[in-house]
Amino acid sequence: MQGLSRLTSPGVLARIKMENKTPGRHWGRELFCTVEDSGFCTVKESVIVLTKVPRGTRDILPGDIETWQFFEEKVRELCRLFGYSEIRTPIFEHTELFLRGVGEVTDIVAKEMYTFTDRGDRSLTLRPEGTASVARAYAEHKLYGDAQPIKVYYIGPMFRYDRPQAGRYRQFHQFGVEVFGTSEPTLDAEVMALSLVFFRSLGLTEFTLEINSVGCPQCRRAYRDKLQEELKEKVDGLCPDCADRYDKNPLRILDCKNNKCQDITGDAPLMLGSLCGECDEHFTAVQEAMDALGEQYVVNPRLVRGLDYYTKTAFEIVSPVLGAQSSIGGGGRYDQLLSTIGGPDVPGIGFAIGIERVLLALEAAGTLPEAGGVLDVYVATAGAVPAPVALRLAMDLRGAGLAAEKDYLGRSLKAQMKYADKKQAKFLVILGDEEMQRGQATVRDMKDGSQQDVALADLVGYLAGQVKEAK
Numbered sequence: 001m002q003g004l005s006r007l008t009s010p011g012v013l014a015r016i017k018m019e020n021k022t023p024g025r026h027w028g029r030e031l032f033c034t035v036e037d038s039g040f041c042t043v044k045e046s047v048i049v050l051t052k053v054p055r056g057t058r059d060i061l062p063g064d065i066e067t068w069q070f071f072e073e074k075v076r077e078l079c080r081l082f083g084y085s086e087i088r089t090p091i092f093e094h095t096e097l098f099l100r101g102v103g104e105v106t107d108i109v110a111k112e113m114y115t116f117t118d119r120g121d122r123s124l125t126l127r128p129e130g131t132a133s134v135a136r137a138y139a140e141h142k143l144y145g146d147a148q149p150i151k152v153y154y155i156g157p158m159f160r161y162d163r164p165q166a167g168r169y170r171q172f173h174q175f176g177v178e179v180f181g182t183s184e185p186t187l188d189a190e191v192m193a194l195s196l197v198f199f200r201s202l203g204l205t206e207f208t209l210e211i212n213s214v215g216c217p218q219c220r221r222a223y224r225d226k227l228q229e230e231l232k233e234k235v236d237g238l239c240p241d242c243a244d245r246y247d248k249n250p251l252r253i254l255d256c257k258n259n260k261c262q263d264i265t266g267d268a269p270l271m272l273g274s275l276c277g278e279c280d281e282h283f284t285a286v287q288e289a290m291d292a293l294g295e296q297y298v299v300n301p302r303l304v305r306g307l308d309y310y311t312k313t314a315f316e317i318v319s320p321v322l323g324a325q326s327s328i329g330g331g332g333r334y335d336q337l338l339s340t341i342g343g344p345d346v347p348g349i350g351f352a353i354g355i356e357r358v359l360l361a362l363e364a365a366g367t368l369p370e371a372g373g374v375l376d377v378y379v380a381t382a383g384a385v386p387a388p389v390a391l392r393l394a395m396d397l398r399g400a401g402l403a404a405e406k407d408y409l410g411r412s413l414k415a416q417m418k419y420a421d422k423k424q425a426k427f428l429v430i431l432g433d434e435e436m437q438r439g440q441a442t443v444r445d446m447k448d449g450s451q452q453d454v455a456l457a458d459l460v461g462y463l464a465g466q467v468k469e470a471k
């Protein structure tokens with residue numbers, strides 16, 4: 001700390017981490033010493049509670065995980081029907097992949113990435129989205145050499161340094177699909193339809209599919225010039241974000257939620273009016289395929305999506321369930337992505353759905369399934385029956401495919417029964433002194449309270465039959 005006065009360049013000078021332990025409570029402190037422009041040094045202190053997750057992350061606990069598993073089961077079930085296989089890629093990649101693949105001017109890359117240098121001096125980034133990684137894997141493993149198209153799906157965590165709010169986390173989770181190898185328009189319709197069927201299978205009914213075409217590099221370049229020309233005199237009236245976008249990514253000004261920006265762009269030319277012949281034909285064919293499926297959609301000519309790599313079809317599923325019309329999923333075609341990252345010139349399309357947001361929407365819509373008990377049999381002991389007898393029975397029941405549990409806390413019979421009830425056990429077995437002497441145990445059906453004495457030798461077979469019947 002003594003050298004502080006000699007340093008005059010602004011910025012964070014030091015982060016000093018201290019840890020301390022007091023009985024019963026673990027905590028740590030961090031000191032930020034910052035040299036200000038004035039040359040003065042400010043010291044800020046923040047307390048890190050060691051028993052608290054980092055901001056923007058959370059644990060998924062038993063009791064909550066069941067809804068995640070319900071979601072994931074639906075994913076696997078539907079993806080199988082639509083011909084998708086699962087793909088798992090690393091959660092970090094070379095930073096360059098996202099700079100090139102997602103685009104340096106996007107908010108994600110410019111403001112939100114978790115980038116770090118590893119001990120080998122490589123710049124790595126926790127994946128902020130799934131598509132770039134999957135495209136990288138497709139190129140790396142030469143999947144273009146296999147029969148096309150390649151249809152894959154993923155479920156996993158993504159990382160963005162964003163302001164945490166309801167349903168938005170810094171470590172969040174996405175389910176996504178990607179298809180490579182064709183730009184045939186019925187595929188676009190099928191991918192969009194899959195997302196709709198998926199939401200319906202979860203029990204969600206209130207949502208709208210919005211679609212647009214963002215064109216190809218050829219027609220978009222001409223449109224971009226036209227849009228910049230139109231907005232040239234009005235840049236000063238735009239919000240700071242959009243003023244910044246004017247040079248880098250003017251299309252995104254169109255979907256700004258700021259009222260002033262919406263007024264200014266009210267009469268601006270739209271991409272749909274500037275599509276080239278090929279893009280226009282493709283967009284018409286996609287809509288015809290959706291019509292043939294009987295799926296409803298709204299053409300939203302201002303829909304742009306935040307990522308650079310989209311071409312032609314772009315879509316979003318919006319729902320009022322979380323207040324206003326907010327996005328619960330979206331995607332589009334990315335015919336240039338693979339060649340952009342150094343892969344072959346192969347087209348692709350996909351979507352991603354934010355799991356936290358959708359689970360919130362399901363909760364708000366009241367369509368989450370009730371978590372049922374998973375315990376088939378609880379083995380209780382009474383009197384002087386030794387604990388290993390209950391352990392042996394529980395093991396035998398598990399061997400027969402039944403979910404079985406016993407007491408580990410030396411509880412009274414009454415307390416054991418209460419526990420079995422709390423855990424929603426379907427059957428309770430009571431091993432008591434008298435019954436054991438007769439070579440029997442008491443089986444209680446927890447649903448109707450009826451009891452039956454069953455010979456110990458028949459116990460496992462009897463319970464297996466009862467549980468099967470109850471299912």
Ligand SMILES: [Zn+2]
Pocket residue numbers: 215216217218219220275276277278279280
């Ligand atoms: Zn075009």
Ligand SMILES: [Zn+2]
Pocket residue numbers: 238239240241242253256257258261
């Ligand atoms: Zn704006």
